[in-house]
Amino acid sequence: xxxxxxxxxLPQFRVKRERWPGKYRTKGIPLVYPGxxxxxxxxxxxxxxxxxxxxxxxGKVANPDHQPSxxxxxxxxxxxxxxxxxxxxxxxxxxxxxxxxxxxxxAVLQGVVGSGIQVAGVVTPWSGNSETDTMPSIPxxxxxxxxxxxxxxxxxQAINSGVVGIVASSISLPDLEGFLRTDYLQMVYADDMELxxxxxxxxxxxxxxxxxxLPMSPRTWQMLQHYAGSIALLSGATSLRYSIFPxxxxxxxxxxxxxxxxxxxxxxSLALGVLVxxxxxxxxxxxxxIDYFFVYEQSFSSGVRAQAVRxxxxxxxxxxxxxxxxxxxx
Amino acid sequence: MxxxxxxxxxxxxxxxxxxxxxxxxxIADCGAVLTKVSLLGLVEGQYxxxxxxxxxxxxxxxxxxxxxxxIQAIQTIEFITGRKLVENKQILVPEQPNGDGVDLFITxxxxxxxxxxxxxxxVSPALEQLSAxxxxxxxxxxxxxxxPSYVAATTPLNVAVGAGGQINPASKWTxxxxxxxxxxxxxxxxxxxxxxxxxxxxxxGPAGPTPLQEACQLVVNAAREGALxxxxxxxxxxxxxxxxxxxxxxxxxxxxxRRMVQGVAEVTxxxxxxxxxxxxxxxxxxxxLHEQEVMQKIPGYDRLRSWxxxxxxxxxTSLSSLVRFLAQHYAMNVTAVDVGGSTTTIMLxxxxxxxxxxxxxxxxxxxxxxxxxxxxxxxxxARWLPFPVTEGExxxxxxxxxxxxxxxxxxxxxxQIMQAFTREAIALTVESAQFQATEVPNADLIxxxxxxxxxxxxFGQVVLMLLDALQPRGVTSMVIDNAMLxxxxxxxxxxxxxAAVQVNENDAVSHRLGTCxxxxxxxxxxxxxVRVGVEYSNGKQVxxxxxxxxxxxxxxxxxxxxxxxxxxxxxxxVGLGPGERARAAEExxxxxxxxxxxxxxxPFHLPTNETERQARLLQWAxxxxxx
Numbered sequence: 001x002x003x004x005x006x007x008x009x010l011p012q013f014r015v016k017r018e019r020w021p022g023k024y025r026t027k028g029i030p031l032v033y034p035g036x037x038x039x040x041x042x043x044x045x046x047x048x049x050x051x052x053x054x055x056x057x058x059g060k061v062a063n064p065d066h067q068p069s070x071x072x073x074x075x076x077x078x079x080x081x082x083x084x085x086x087x088x089x090x091x092x093x094x095x096x097x098x099x100x101x102x103x104x105x106x107a108v109l110q111g112v113v114g115s116g117i118q119v120a121g122v123v124t125p126w127s128g129n130s131e132t133d134t135m136p137s138i139p140x141x142x143x144x145x146x147x148x149x150x151x152x153x154x155x156x157q158a159i160n161s162g163v164v165g166i167v168a169s170s171i172s173l174p175d176l177e178g179f180l181r182t183d184y185l186q187m188v189y190a191d192d193m194e195l196x197x198x199x200x201x202x203x204x205x206x207x208x209x210x211x212x213x214l215p216m217s218p219r220t221w222q223m224l225q226h227y228a229g230s231i232a233l234l235s236g237a238t239s240l241r242y243s244i245f246p247x248x249x250x251x252x253x254x255x256x257x258x259x260x261x262x263x264x265x266x267x268x269s270l271a272l273g274v275l276v277x278x279x280x281x282x283x284x285x286x287x288x289x290i291d292y293f294f295v296y297e298q299s300f301s302s303g304v305r306a307q308a309v310r311x312x313x314x315x316x317x318x319x320x321x322x323x324x325x326x327x328x329x330x
Numbered sequence: 331m332x333x334x335x336x337x338x339x340x341x342x343x344x345x346x347x348x349x350x351x352x353x354x355x356x357i358a359d360c361g362a363v364l365t366k367v368s369l370l371g372l373v374e375g376q377y378x379x380x381x382x383x384x385x386x387x388x389x390x391x392x393x394x395x396x397x398x399x400x401i402q403a404i405q406t407i408e409f410i411t412g413r414k415l416v417e418n419k420q421i422l423v424p425e426q427p428n429g430d431g432v433d434l435f436i437t438x439x440x441x442x443x444x445x446x447x448x449x450x451x452x453v454s455p456a457l458e459q460l461s462a463x464x465x466x467x468x469x470x471x472x473x474x475x476x477x478p479s480y481v482a483a484t485t486p487l488n489v490a491v492g493a494g495g496q497i498n499p500a501s502k503w504t505x506x507x508x509x510x511x512x513x514x515x516x517x518x519x520x521x522x523x524x525x526x527x528x529x530x531x532x533x534x535g536p537a538g539p540t541p542l543q544e545a546c547q548l549v550v551n552a553a554r555e556g557a558l559x560x561x562x563x564x565x566x567x568x569x570x571x572x573x574x575x576x577x578x579x580x581x582x583x584x585x586x587x588r589r590m591v592q593g594v595a596e597v598t599x600x601x602x603x604x605x606x607x608x609x610x611x612x613x614x615x616x617x618x619l620h621e622q623e624v625m626q627k628i629p630g631y632d633r634l635r636s637w638x639x640x641x642x643x644x645x646x647t648s649l650s651s652l653v654r655f656l657a658q659h660y661a662m663n664v665t666a667v668d669v670g671g672s673t674t675t676i677m678l679x680x681x682x683x684x685x686x687x688x689x690x691x692x693x694x695x696x697x698x699x700x701x702x703x704x705x706x707x708x709x710x711x712a713r714w715l716p717f718p719v720t721e722g723e724x725x726x727x728x729x730x731x732x733x734x735x736x737x738x739x740x741x742x743x744x745x746q747i748m749q750a751f752t753r754e755a756i757a758l759t760v761e762s763a764q765f766q767a768t769e770v771p772n773a774d775l776i777x778x779x780x781x782x783x784x785x786x787x788x789f790g791q792v793v794l795m796l797l798d799a800l801q802p803r804g805v806t807s808m809v810i811d812n813a814m815l816x817x818x819x820x821x822x823x824x825x826x827x828x829a830a831v832q833v834n835e836n837d838a839v840s841h842r843l844g845t846c847x848x849x850x851x852x853x854x855x856x857x858x859x860v861r862v863g864v865e866y867s868n869g870k871q872v873x874x875x876x877x878x879x880x881x882x883x884x885x886x887x888x889x890x891x892x893x894x895x896x897x898x899x900x901x902x903x904v905g906l907g908p909g910e911r912a913r914a915a916e917e918x919x920x921x922x923x924x925x926x927x928x929x930x931x932x933p934f935h936l937p938t939n940e941t942e943r944q945a946r947l948l949q950w951a952x953x954x955x956x957x
Contacts, residue, residue: 003391185728188729189700189732211726212726279734280734280740281740282740293409295409295410301742302741302742304738305787306738307383307406321740322737324386324736324738325738325740
């Protein structure tokens with residue numbers, strides 16, 4: 001889980017994240033020591049939970065030392081689960097619940113909406129049509145990346161194939177709520193952080209553009225394709241109350257982090273020539289460059305007048321949108 | 331209805347005289363969603379609004395500094411005026427010989443979480459209502475946490491839902507049930523995470539003094555668990571600040587209460603809460619606590635303070651100050667309506683000092699728009715729309731606005747949905763105000779502000795929203811503060827009263843929408859409701875019959891006056907009783923919309939037939955020039 005970082009896509013960033021795959025009544029036992037360097041597929045945490053707690057989706061293992069009780073109903077069985085790091089980096093601490101805090105140099109993709117616990121998986125791009133095409137055979141444990149909107153059909157196929165998470169451009173609200181079987185509007189404003197983190201999703205979701213039918217930005221798709229086959233850490237936790245948004249973290253390889261490596265410092269201020277995304281109205285999801293700041297308020301089709309900018313879209317055409325409807329993305 | 335003292339003391343904005351006469355002022359209003367900054371300056375000897383800018387409030391990451399949003403809004407003003415106001419991320423004070431900078435910088439804040447208050451002890455329905463009234467004008471979220479013994483003494487078991495809703499066959503509160511009730515109240519306290527508690531109740535209640543003792547014990551238990559929000563500061567004597575307990579219960583137990591919470595909480599004794607006279611004391615204490623425990627902890631507050639010698643005040647304090655000033659100054663009942671992103675505020679001030687404030691926390695058209703949908707349901711939203719709408723469309727609209735609360739509705743359909751939510755935000759707040767006040771006076775002047783109203787592209791849309799949601803009666807005037815200034819002018823008045831008065835008249839309340847005549851009583855659809863006689867200043871006379879169920883607009887422009895005579899039908903009232911004719915002693919003013927006659931009846935009901943309802947909505951909007 002993460003607070004807004006400024007830009008939705010940060011190709012070079014330094015993060016500290018707690019490796020903790022959510023859930024109630026769970027105790028974590030770190031398998032690493034402070035200062036230890038870890039790699040993404042290295043097991044760093046053992047979770048112990050009673051059988052009533054929600055299991056995670058990452059390599060659940062039975063405790064070989066555990067002797068099943070004669071009366072399981074009255075004495076909950078203890079299940080153990082080993083959790084991989086998902087990140088390449090250094091262990092910098094532990095949280096009171098036993099989570100392992102890892103510092104890592106990563107590429108970050110921050111989504112607009114999502115749901116589900118933190119999972120680690122292999123980035124697996126798939127550019128088929130989610131409405132019509134049958135998903136190819138995908139190894140269990142993958143994080144599926146779809147450049148278009150999600151459909152219920154695709155979600156069902158993903159669950160059946162053992163995918164741990166999906167990154168897509170968008171999803172309709174009825175599909176999302178139907179999939180989660182919950183009121184999403186209440187969930188994203190819930191007090192309960194555990195609920196927000198776990199959600200109800202059987203797989204973890206991240207939508208890069210938001211709700212509706214919006215295509216994924218080509219920059220995002222290109223970055224995800226570049227990291228195909230890499231292990232990534234995906235969190236779907238979304239809370240408007242606590243300003244937490246879903247994220248995908250992909251640790252940079254050693255080749256990508258030379259000695260003079262510097263993280264990107266996101267600047268959210270709007271200026272001529274900066275790349276922006278339009279976040280509402282008929283141009284919602286469109287990406288372009290600010291071409292002109294209007295001195296006077298402009299009138300829009302609803303009759304509303306507002307401070308406005310002209311945006312040169314990626315296809316070379318222009319649109320005029322309210323200043324408050326654009327967000328800088330690079 | 332009760333009277334509160336002005337938070338800044340004295341008789342209100344005009345009472346304080348300040349020798350300093352600033353040449354220019356920059357005023358910032360940091361709302362939950364948007365930060366609005368206005369530049370005021372002297373133009374031909376009068377203070378006027380010179381430019382304004384808006385930017386998203388930056389209370390949350392990535393910026394997480396309220397001052398950043400102010401600077402961004404100021405940059406818009408700099409862009410418009412070509413005047414430099416910020417240097418090295420500091421406000422340039424005072425005004426420079428070349429015109430850069432400003433003499434004064436003033437801030438009001440409505441952003442941030444509310445203060446959480448637990449009302450504990452023997453919380454009877456009467457005391458619950460009084461405590462709600464005490465906090466109704468503040469950014470305070472209160473919750474009733476009655477003592478278990480009081481619940482047991484006042485709640486028959488067959489309706490006892492507190493202790494898990496269980497019905498005891500013996501119809502008696504057992505120790506087990508009391509223990510469950512105790513746990514429930516402790517859970518409530520944990521969930522609320524209060525910044526303070528108010529202990530109320532007298533010793534002669536049905537449970538005697540035990541509820542007061544239990545309230546103290548609950549506080550002590552919650553403190554041990556860390557469930558109370560405790561300040562990290564120190565007192566003037568250097569000792570650590572303790573959790574604040576305001577004790578407005580039986581006076582003979584003040585010392586006992588102090589002893590019980592010793593080391594955990596600091597007790598402030600107040601007069602026992604038994605009547606409305608005590609409300610202002612509680613209100614003042616909570617207002618101060620809100621400033622200390624909420625406002626001063628907003629990220630960037632210290633930076634804000636470093637820019638100015640004037641202390642930032644809460645927007646509601648500023649607004650209440652101005653509204654009461656206007657009520658006294660113009661000798662009329664004034665109703666102010668402010669629809670914000672996370673809060674909707676309605677304040678009713680009477681010329682005799684009556685004051686009914688209602689700050690509806692969590693009801694707004696920004697990040698909290700989902701709460702409106704949850705409270706009223708789809709049907710109450712959809713009833714205001716002249717087109718069919720699906721639940722999916724409304725829910726997606728709501729989520730979009732929760733994710734991007736700062737955006738303006740550029741499409742007509744989205745704007746109409748937003749205005750439907752605005753109506754319901756106001757209506758919910760009116761319902762809360764009516765719950766707390768036994769008598770809500772008819773307004774002579776309705777003053778509207780907040781972005782949902784101020785940004786409405788047509789004045790007729792504002793009139794229709796106010797008529798639909800407030801449902802005023804009799805004769806009233808409407809004014810829109812489309813520069814969104816009035817929430818700040820109360821604060822301006824404390825340091826520059828002349829500027830506040832002049833900007834108020836020149837720019838804040840200058841957009842008079844018109845005079846509204848709203849007949850009520852037995853208004854029958856299709857039958858004559860009222861005959862309106864208008865005698866213009868130029869001698870021209872017009873008589874119009876207004877039928878029940880309709881709205882009429884009679885031309886009366888902003889610079890025109892007319893004498894008004896009303897002849898209601900025998901069953902219809904225009905303020906003097908059913909069928910009583912009314913003739914205005916003074917000429918009424920025109921407005922941007924005109925003279926509006928709303929004969930839809932009070933309370934008015936929309937047609938149940940879908941086609942008819944949509945046709946009516948379109949017809950009313952057309953008459954007012956709102957579509």
